[in-house]
Amino acid sequence: MxxxxxxxxxxxxxxxxxxxxxxxxxxxxxxxxxxxxxxxxxxxxxxxxxxxxxxxxxxxxxxxxxxxxxxxxxxxxxxxxxxxxxxxxxxxxxxxxxxxxxxxxxxxxxxxxxxxxxxxxxxxxxxxxxxxxxxxxxxxxxxxxxARVLPGMEPDGKHFWTYRQALVPQSVPKRLVIIGGGAIGIEFASFYHALGAQVSVVEMAERILPVEDQEISAHVAQSLTRDGIGLYTGCAVQGSKVEQGAVHLRLEGKRHETLQADVVLVAAGIxxxxxxxxxxxxxxxxxxxxxxxxxxxxxxxxxxxxxxxxxxxxxxxxxxxxxxxxxxxxxxxxxxxxxxxRSVPACTYSHPQVASVGYTEAQARSAGKTLNVGKFPFVTNGKAIAMGATDGFVKVVFDAHSGELLGAHMVGEEVTEMIQGYVIARGLETTEAELIESILPHPTMSEAMHEAVLAAYGRALHN
Missing domain, CATH: 3.50.50.60 (FAD/NAD(P)-binding domain)
Structure with missing residues (x-):
């Protein structure tokens, strides 16, 4: 009972x-x-x-x-x-x-x-x-x-962290290595780098943010590298040991070398x-x-x-x-x-931010679809220039035959607040015709979303 x-x-x-x-x-x-x-x-x-x-x-x-x-x-x-x-x-x-x-x-x-x-x-x-x-x-x-725990890197609160320890640090580590270049890893990389840590990211896949559109991943990688964050893609950790207060990580893959860190943050899945x-x-x-x-x-x-x-x-x-x-x-x-x-949006709150919904260009082509792809950079958007937020772009992927919005991908300041427009468009099954006829307010960074749609059909006005 x-x-x-x-x-x-x-x-x-x-x-x-x-x-x-x-x-x-x-x-x-x-x-x-x-x-x-x-x-x-x-x-x-x-x-x-x-x-x-x-x-x-x-x-x-x-x-x-x-x-x-x-x-x-x-x-x-x-x-x-x-x-x-x-x-x-x-x-x-x-x-x-x-x-x-x-x-x-x-x-x-x-x-x-x-x-x-x-x-x-x-x-x-x-x-x-x-x-x-x-x-x-x-x-x-x-x-x-x-959080997934990797053998030999079990969280101890001192040398090895999961996201829980990373959220309540007693101090900023001088050298931080993050295992995992997905959303969680890249977000923490942005945070700790801003606070002065020397940050390196190790990712087994060939690129960071591997589930995102390839051009988006490449842009974020370029931005992080420019800021001074080290990226080790196509690499796996084959061994780790603590000596004299430092963690020594042996990498194998595209690069064979040893990284030293005061703290290793494991962000390798769940x-x-x-x-x-x-x-x-x-x-x-x-x-x-x-x-x-x-x-x-x-x-x-x-x-x-x-x-x-x-x-x-x-x-x-x-x-x-x-x-x-x-x-x-x-x-x-x-x-x-x-x-x-595919209608579930994904957001990464790194610097710069990333937001997406639907097919990447590669996924759509692998599905055998004929595409119209449009891109528009924030560097030619008036509001972005005024805000000093010109890093990034908007990319849209349409089915060339039906006009269906297959996917949308964005990188830049506050794009996580903008992706909802494309999410609603996909939910309403709008085509390029309705999106082209839509009137977006000026001056806003969201105008880049409209221009990207126009660009997919050779009609971009400001680029």
Missing amino acids: SDSKFDVIVVGGGPGGYVAAIRASQLGLRTALVEKAQLGGVCLNWGCIPTKALLRSADVLRMIRGADRFGIEVGQATPDLGAIVKRSRDVAAQLQRGVGGLMKKHRIQVFNGHARLDGPQQLRVRSDQGELRLGAAHIILATGAR VGNVEELGLEGTGIKVERSHVLVDEFCRTGEPGVYAIGDLAGAPWLAHKASHEALICVEKIAGGNPHPLDP
Whole structure:
């Protein structure tokens, strides 16, 4: 027998889990949420939000150091690491409290503890206060993922870090090597370089940001190299050892050499939190640490669902939240559209920023499509020139036959705030005709988005 019975129980209070709980409650379902750590999950407490707070501090530092370009003389800008980290933690704490408030507002019962499946429609929750059993017709697993640990580089808080240690440093390492040139690695490279660290990035793929369009990756690499960040692509770490207070990393691949670092930050992917969930003996299948689901997030076990990072790529908070809505709407008898992974935007908050949605040019050509590709640089955009933000460009990829917007890719200042225009365009299935006829305000950096569309059809006006 269950101590409490619900219509829906969500396991995990991250951006997938708490959104699922809110929507279930809105639809009139008696809902509970189980979280063993902090509401908001990794994203709010140890990922998306606190990293953006750190990166904002780095942006302000860069702006002050370059104030003379705008005719403003200021004294020497010196970062206060303790204050920067405190602000980041305060931002996370404020939002974490906000999620708690949302749970109360929507009358969602929250249980603090570790939950595992305990038979059909049953959960056993273990906490410091003991154990209890909960029952529900529908159980949504949203336990997220954690940083991948590489052998010989297990996090010790001193020489080897994951993102958790990188978010709360006691000091800025003089020499920092980052293993992994994806979004997380490049964001931390931008932050620590701004604070004065000598930063190197090691990436196994042939280029950093390997999932992005090749031209975007190349532009970011050029920008980071110009700033003094070392990039070691096509390289793998074959060995590491600590001697005399320094880490020695042996690289093999395109370059055979040894790097020395005071700290190594491992940002080489994630692993799904599938352990101790009671999956054994169920119809739930796990592949490469992620739970397999269908288009409506249903697992192979009746009444059990999985969303977010636990359910696989793309590993993004907004993907998890959208899957939550799809899953709950289906549970409530609705008819939601399945998730289209290519319509999920991706953002990297590095310096410069990167944003994209849909096919890269290479992916579209590999799919056999005939393309019209347009590019427009910010260096010829009036607002960008006025803002001193001319680094970067906008690139769009269209199907030459149908006019479908297959993909959009941007690099430059605040492009993460601009990509939503192309996301909406893809969602509405607009073609180049509607986009060309659209009127964008002047002067804005978003005008480059319109010019890129025009360029794809030989009609660019300002380049």
